[in-house]
Amino acid sequence: DAGITQSPRYKITETGRQVTLMCHQTWSHSYMFWYRQDLGHGLRLIYYSAAADITDKGEVPDGYVVSRSKTENFPLTLESATRSQTSVYFCASSDYYEQYFGPGTRLTVT
Amino acid sequence: KQEVTQIPAALSVPEGENLVLNCSFTDSAIYNLQWFRQDPGKGLTSLLLIQSSQREQTSGRLNASLDKSSGRSTLYIAASQPGDSATYLCAAHATDKLIFGTGTRLQVFP
Numbered sequence: 001d002a003g004i005t006q007s008p009r010y011k012i013t014e015t016g017r018q019v020t021l022m023c024h025q026t027w028s029h030s031y032m033f034w035y036r037q038d039l040g041h042g043l044r045l046i047y048y049s050a051a052a053d054i055t056d057k058g059e060v061p062d063g064y065v066v067s068r069s070k071t072e073n074f075p076l077t078l079e080s081a082t083r084s085q086t087s088v089y090f091c092a093s094s095d096y097y098e099q100y101f102g103p104g105t106r107l108t109v110t
Numbered sequence: 111k112q113e114v115t116q117i118p119a120a121l122s123v124p125e126g127e128n129l130v131l132n133c134s135f136t137d138s139a140i141y142n143l144q145w146f147r148q149d150p151g152k153g154l155t156s157l158l159l160i161q162s163s164q165r166e167q168t169s170g171r172l173n174a175s176l177d178k179s180s181g182r183s184t185l186y187i188a189a190s191q192p193g194d195s196a197t198y199l200c201a202a203h204a205t206d207k208l209i210f211g212t213g214t215r216l217q218v219f220p
Contacts, residue, residue, distance in 0.1 A: 031206070033207075033208075042199075042210055042211070042212040042213065043199070043210040045207055045208075048206060048207065050206060056206070058207065090153060090154065092154075097141070097142055097159060097161065097203075098142075098144060098156055098159045099144065099156065099201075099208055100156060101146075101153045101154040101155075101156075102153055103152065103153045104152070104153050
């Protein structure tokens with residue numbers, strides 16, 4: 001399917017577990033982004049990548065790890081999940097000018 | 111630091127009204143401004159992108175304007191319909207990143 005996809009769409013995990021959220025885009029966009037969306041905080045940038053093997057921190061990177069070995073994939077890993085990481089996570093890609101968002105992953109940490 | 115503000119935070123109007131949603135940003139050195147729509151429980155859909163050299167963009171009943179000197183953008187929705195009910199987000203493109211406003215939650219009732 002063309003576009004940007006995220007998996008899983010829903011995830012429940014326990015505190016302390018490692019979780020990886022996947023993001024895949026078919027447009028060959030150079031830029032990819034991870035955001036979290038929480039009530040009262042809006043959308044906040046976690047990490048972004050300008051190209052394969054190039055990543056940079058956003059506004060709230062603590063507790064998260066990213067990698068980008070291939071242009072089309074940008075996984076986000078929570079190394080040791082905490083309850084404060086319960087959120088909706090959105091991946092996006094960009095041709096630099098316009099950003100396109102995935103459908104989101106709703107993550108609950110119990 | 112770029113900050114983006116949206117007014118009003120919420121709006122409830124009868125069907126057929128023409129609407130103006132406001133977005134202001136503190137740093138006029140932006141590359142472009144993007145308007146999104148978000149339905150409850152869904153991802154963000156790009157509505158309009160205004161590049162810094164442009165003054166406005168139109169798509170159907172939507173018209174967005176950009177005034178960099180005053181740090182303002184407006185989204186005009188003509189002849190509103192119940193299907194327009196959603197949260198509308200503006201985002202200013204600064205360097206490699208988008209800075210999001212907190213959104214205007216719009217409800218259009220029949």
